[in-house]
Amino acid sequence: MDKIEHIGIAVKDLEASNALFEKLLGVPHYKIEEVASEGVRTSFFKSGPNKIELLEATKPDSPIAKYLEKKGEGIHHIAFAVADIVSEIQRLKGEGFLVLNETPKKGADNKLVAFLHPKGTNGVLVELCQEIKES
Numbered sequence: 001m002d003k004i005e006h007i008g009i010a011v012k013d014l015e016a017s018n019a020l021f022e023k024l025l026g027v028p029h030y031k032i033e034e035v036a037s038e039g040v041r042t043s044f045f046k047s048g049p050n051k052i053e054l055l056e057a058t059k060p061d062s063p064i065a066k067y068l069e070k071k072g073e074g075i076h077h078i079a080f081a082v083a084d085i086v087s088e089i090q091r092l093k094g095e096g097f098l099v100l101n102e103t104p105k106k107g108a109d110n111k112l113v114a115f116l117h118p119k120g121t122n123g124v125l126v127e128l129c130q131e132i133k134e135s
């Protein structure tokens, strides 16, 4: 795995949280993107080398809706950049991690993504991200 690609934060109201994070980080969000397959609307901030993803639920069975119901707003996942997501999934499976989707899926901000179950990672939901290269 490479650097932390982003930190995902579950929020109840994306517009209100955009205004809050703009004040906090001193930069505006650079993108809002809906990912219907995940039931989320996201916004992204860059702060120095760091990237923050805010996530609002768009449907009641979204992972974000369930998380907000159980734990409230806060850090939902940590995403790591990987060069080759398919081989990284195989490596992590071999190490005994519970990969939630063995076939990478399309995430936000031009990434292929896969998740590891938090029960196998000390309670932290881990996302793997590989940049989709133009062919």
Ligand SMILES: CC[C@@H](C(=O)O)C(=O)SCCNC(=O)CCNC(=O)[C@H](O)C(C)(C)COP(=O)(O)OP(=O)(O)OC[C@H]1O[C@@H](n2cnc3c(N)ncnc32)[C@H](O)[C@@H]1OP(=O)(O)O
Pocket (backbone or CB within 6 Å): 008, 035, 038, 040, 042, 053, 055, 063, 064, 066, 067, 070, 076, 077, 079, 100, 106, 107, 108, 109, 111, 113, 115, 117, 118, 123, 124, 125, 127
């Ligand atoms: C925008 C796309 C993408 C990107 O490009 O960046 C994203 O970031 S999408 C983010 C949203 N998508 C996902 O989170 C997909 C992966 N998540 C899942 O598949 C599920 O959320 C889950 C992790 C398998 C949990 O689902 P489920 O078992 O249905 O939920 P429960 O509410 O019953 O929780 C079970 C258990 O797990 C704990 N939990 C749930 N979410 C988290 C979390 N984010 N971090 C830590 N722990 C989490 C939950 O508290 C329950 O624990 P117990 O109560 O102790 O059993």
Ligand SMILES: [Co+2]
Pocket (backbone or CB within 6 Å): 006, 008, 053, 077, 079, 127
């Ligand atoms: Co994410």
